[in-house]
Amino acid sequence: MGELPGDLKYSKSHEWVRVNDDGTVTVGITDHAQEQLGDMVYVEVPEQGRELEAEEACAVVESVKAASDVYTPLAGTVVEANEALTDSPEMVNQDAYGTGWLMKLKPASSDALDDLMDPGAYQEFIDAE
Amino acid sequence: MGNKTPLFETHKAMGARLVDFAGWDMPIHYGSQIEEHHTVRRDAGMFDVSHMTVVDLVGEQARPFLRHLLANNVDKLQDEGKALYSCMLNEQGGVIDDLIVYFMHESWFRLVVNSGTRDKDIDWINAQAGPFAIDVIEQPELAMIAVQGPNARDKVLSVLDESVRQSVADLKLFFGVEHGDWFIARTGYTGEDGFEIMLPGTEAVAFWNALKDAGVEPCGLGCRDTLRLEAGMNLYGADMDESVSPLVSGLGWTVALDPAERGFIGQAALTKERAAGVKQKFVGLILEDKGVLRNHQKVIVDDAVQGEITSGSFSPTLGRSIALARVPAGTGSACHVEVRGKQLAARVVKPPFVRNGKVQIDLD
Numbered sequence: 001m002g003e004l005p006g007d008l009k010y011s012k013s014h015e016w017v018r019v020n021d022d023g024t025v026t027v028g029i030t031d032h033a034q035e036q037l038g039d040m041v042y043v044e045v046p047e048q049g050r051e052l053e054a055e056e057a058c059a060v061v062e063s064v065k066a067a068s069d070v071y072t073p074l075a076g077t078v079v080e081a082n083e084a085l086t087d088s089p090e091m092v093n094q095d096a097y098g099t100g101w102l103m104k105l106k107p108a109s110s111d112a113l114d115d116l117m118d119p120g121a122y123q124e125f126i127d128a129e
Numbered sequence: 130m131g132n133k134t135p136l137f138e139t140h141k142a143m144g145a146r147l148v149d150f151a152g153w154d155m156p157i158h159y160g161s162q163i164e165e166h167h168t169v170r171r172d173a174g175m176f177d178v179s180h181m182t183v184v185d186l187v188g189e190q191a192r193p194f195l196r197h198l199l200a201n202n203v204d205k206l207q208d209e210g211k212a213l214y215s216c217m218l219n220e221q222g223g224v225i226d227d228l229i230v231y232f233m234h235e236s237w238f239r240l241v242v243n244s245g246t247r248d249k250d251i252d253w254i255n256a257q258a259g260p261f262a263i264d265v266i267e268q269p270e271l272a273m274i275a276v277q278g279p280n281a282r283d284k285v286l287s288v289l290d291e292s293v294r295q296s297v298a299d300l301k302l303f304f305g306v307e308h309g310d311w312f313i314a315r316t317g318y319t320g321e322d323g324f325e326i327m328l329p330g331t332e333a334v335a336f337w338n339a340l341k342d343a344g345v346e347p348c349g350l351g352c353r354d355t356l357r358l359e360a361g362m363n364l365y366g367a368d369m370d371e372s373v374s375p376l377v378s379g380l381g382w383t384v385a386l387d388p389a390e391r392g393f394i395g396q397a398a399l400t401k402e403r404a405a406g407v408k409q410k411f412v413g414l415i416l417e418d419k420g421v422l423r424n425h426q427k428v429i430v431d432d433a434v435q436g437e438i439t440s441g442s443f444s445p446t447l448g449r450s451i452a453l454a455r456v457p458a459g460t461g462s463a464c465h466v467e468v469r470g471k472q473l474a475a476r477v478v479k480p481p482f483v484r485n486g487k488v489q490i491d492l493d
Contacts, residue, residue, distance in 0.1 A: 038351065039163040041443035042421045042450075060469070062421045064162050064355060064443050086419065 004030075005097050009113055010122035011073040013055075016097060017116060020104070024079055025113075028101040029061060029070060029092065032126050037063040040089035045081035045102055052076060052105065054112060059102050061092060074112045076105035134179035135272050135330035136337055143347050150350060151245035153180040158349035166352035166445040169319055170486050173278035174348035175340050180244040183271050183327060184254065188263035191238045195230060197393055198257055200375060202385035206232035210304045212316050214383055216375045217242075217253070218395030222402060223371035224378065226250050227363065229316060231305055239312070241273075241325075243365050257394065271310075272333035274326050276345055277356075279486055281323035282315075288339040289313075297324070318353060320360025320484045358451065359444050361413060361480025367424055368411075368439040368453055376402055377455055378439075379411030379480070407458060413480040414438070414452040414466065415490070418473040422452035422466055429465040429472060430457055438466065446483045447492065453480065 008016045014033035018026040034040065042062040052058050052072045059070035081103045085091060092100035107113075117125060131154045140147065145156035156177065158165055168174045186194060195203040201215035211232050217225045226246045231239040242250045254265055276285050286298055293308040300306060302322075305314030312327040328336060341347065354364065361379075363369055369378035376384065376399060385391070386400055416422050422441030427434045436456030444451040456464065456477070465472040478490045 038158065039161055041163075042419065044420075062443075064445075065157075065351065067421065067423060 004119040004123055006119055008097065009073070009116035009118065010125075011071070011116055012125065013071045013073075015070060015073050017073050017113065019113065023110075024104045024106050025074060025076070026101050026104050027070075027072060027074075028096055030122070031096040034061075034093050034096045034100070037061060037068055038065050039063055040092045043082075043085040043089045043092060043102070045083065045085060046078045048078055048081060050078045052078065061089075070102060072103075072105065073116055074105060074107045075109070076107040078103050079106050080104040132180070134177055135333040136177045136179065139334050139337055140177065140347070143341075145347070145349060150180060151243075153244060155180060156347070156349040157351045159347050162349065162351035162355070163445045165346065165348040166355050168346045169278045169321055169348060169352065169356055170446055170483070171279065173276060173281040173284045173323070173345045174352070175337065175345045176275040176277070176348050176350065176353055177272075177333075177337070178275050178325070179272040179330070179333065181273055182242045182244055182247045182250065183268040183273070184240045184242060184251065185233075185266045185268060186238045186240065186254075186263050187236060187266060188261070189236050190261040191236055191263050194258060194261040194263050195238055196391055197261075198254065199230065200384045200393055200395060200399070202391065202393075203230060203232070203238070205385075206230070206238075208232070208304070209234055210300075210306050210314075212303045212305060212314060216369075216380055216383060217250070218375070218393075218399075219371060220394060220398065222374040222376075222395040222398030224365070224369045224373065224375055224380075225253055225371060227365050227369070227380070231312070231314065233307065245366060268327075270330050271327045272330040274328070274333065274337060274340070275317055275319075275323065276326065276340060277317045277319040277321045277323035279321060281321065281345070284340065284343045284345050285324050285326070288336070288343050318360075318362055319356035320362070320481060321356070322485065352445075355442050355445060358440055358442055358453065359446055359481065359483040361453070361482060363453070364440055373455070374399055374402055376407045377409040377411060379453070381407075409436075409455050410458050410460065411439075411453065411455055412460065413478040413482060413490070414441075414454050414464070414475040415447070415478055415482075415492075416450040416452075416466070416473060416475050420468050420473050421450045422468070422475070426452075427467040428454050428456050428475075429467060430460050434467070436460065436464070444482060447488060449492070451482050
């Protein structure tokens with residue numbers, strides 16, 4: 001497993017959050033999470049416009065092994081979902097922090113970012129698991 | 130920490146992801162379960178299945194005992210080395226385990242049973258063995274390696290001792306041959322040709338490495354499950370258990386109700402069940418919508434929940450989700466499956482989905 005991207009924030013349920021220039025955030029699952037789950041065969045992303053509470057189950061990633069819920073680290077509105085994953089779920093395995101992103105949110109509050117982990121804290125968290 | 134096979138350190142060195150499997154630390158995959166699946170369908174892969182339990186039944190009454198113990202009839206075994214698949218039932222006709230029995234010679238039959246059911250199987254066999262003059266002997270020192278795929282036979286033959294090569298090459302399907310402490314059988318759990326090889330645990334690492342050098346790829350138990358599912362082969366504990374009979378588990382073909390006088394354990398219950406009309410059938414499903422079928426999802430027939438998926442996953446060969454399911458006997462060619470509150474359309478098909486690398490069902 002490679003280095004954790006330094007510009008992201010991380011949740012205890014293994015999602016990552018990137019703050020975009022336009023104030024939206026992009027959400028995905030971490031490389032650690034995809035490695036634990038194994039080969040992805042199906043991804044269900046939330047509908048555009050859906051309002052999410054923090055830590056609400058909003059997407060499902062299914063590997064050959066099992067289906068796992070993805071929880072949004074922040075409350076907000078879904079402004080875009082990565083529909084390309086419907087046909088290419090393996091992008092989550094291949095590029096978890098890039099083409100394997102799940103959704104973009106307009107966060108209800110930017111303060112919530114402070115509750116998430118920086119790369120160092122997340123690395124310690126997964127090492128301790 | 131769980132039990133470890135003689136290949137445990139080898140798996141770690143080869144990059145396996147190890148998981149608990151019925152109390153054993155076993156490889157789930159060595160990188161990609163899907164790639165390993167394709168390797169077995171297209172070339173040759175090997176599995177460490179040393180966690181499985183080998184039990185020898187030795188004694189003059191081994192055959193009469195098995196006639197009583199098993200739902201399939203060991204009298205089908207007349208040639209030495211021949212294998213038979215069977216269920217072992219309780220009096221109610223529920224499945225205690227499924228197993229393979231090999232006919233070694235008239236006073237020696239070898240059973241291979243599931244690791245997850247080891248304790249209860251041994252207890253049951255011992256309890257039934259009372260009146261028969263036989264010894265029940267476990268063989269925990271044996272390792273077992275399954276080599277499967279269209280190129281499995283050639284690759285195995287290339288590394289076998291010359292003294293046994295010809296007799297292994299000559300093995301017909303579902304036959305095995307002894308070679309010293311080794312037993313090599315042309316059996317498997319993937320729907321592909323190949324061998325299951327029992328050998329002393331002390332020789333397992335050298336043989337595994339020789340196979341690797343011959344181009345056989347290590348495969349984890351993850352793809353063993355998707356391979357057997359595609360092949361329409363049942364998994365104990367998922368597709369059947371003590372609460373269901375083989376007649377509603379797609380295993381009627383393994384039950385020899387004739388002759389009636391054989392009197393195997395569970396025969397009376399199954400005879401009654403068949404006479405009353407078997408209420409459910411065991412079918413294959415292909416998901417028509419997007420998603421993945423999973424164990425225990427509800428199957429909806431005629432607008433009501435009437436069935437259940439017993440094993441579901443993604444089929445790498447078909448690129449679609451498939452399942453085995455228990456549904457009402459009258460179920461037609463279509464149904465729905467409840468997945469996270471939604472009803473997804475599925476087609477009812479007859480397994481197997483894949484055999485010998487070829488898709489067996491119409492995908493459109």
